[in-house]
Amino acid sequence: MKASVLAAFQLVEDARYRGNDRRSRQDRRRALAERTVANRKLARDLPAS
Secondary structure, three states: OHHHHHHHHHHHHHHHHOOOOOOOHHHHHHHHHHHHHHHHHHHHHOOOO
């Protein structure tokens, strides 16, 4: 369950990240860092299965 939820969030974030908008390198780094933090929080908060 946990892996499938994380995978779903990852797909959504990847779609946003690879969208048509052209971001600066700094913006891409910030988005990646934010995604990493969100994924770690989600993994920590989901019950282990």
